[in-house]
Amino acid sequence: MPLLGHVGTLTHRRIAGWAWDRDAPDERVWLVVSIERRVVGRIRADQFREDVAIEGKGDGWCGFALDLPAGVLNVRRAYAISVRRDGDSTHLPGSPYVLEPAVRLVR
Numbered sequence: 001m002p003l004l005g006h007v008g009t010l011t012h013r014r015i016a017g018w019a020w021d022r023d024a025p026d027e028r029v030w031l032v033v034s035i036e037r038r039v040v041g042r043i044r045a046d047q048f049r050e051d052v053a054i055e056g057k058g059d060g061w062c063g064f065a066l067d068l069p070a071g072v073l074n075v076r077r078a079y080a081i082s083v084r085r086d087g088d089s090t091h092l093p094g095s096p097y098v099l100e101p102a103v104r105l106v107r
Contacts, residue, residue: 003029003085004057005045005092009065010099012073015081016065018052019045019092025058030086033066035079041066042086075102 005019019029028046032039045064053060073079082096 018063020057020062032086034082
């Protein structure tokens, strides 16, 4: 699989990780983030990640982060979140992800 990556931060306010294409190691990957099949952002994986550079995944400039405005996602419910490469819709490994509720009501 040429598209490698990982989402390490998945909250109701932020989605962050890294994406790198082994077949095009010097190109920055564009990603599309969808929540419940609704596109909420298009981002370029071009932030430096020292941990990824140490692992030998290109030059390490393959991190991404998408901050969501407060209130976009209800903290009391779960969501299916997909992160795909723009253009061919290849999913990042592990995608779609399940974002569990951050708050649970106890009765």
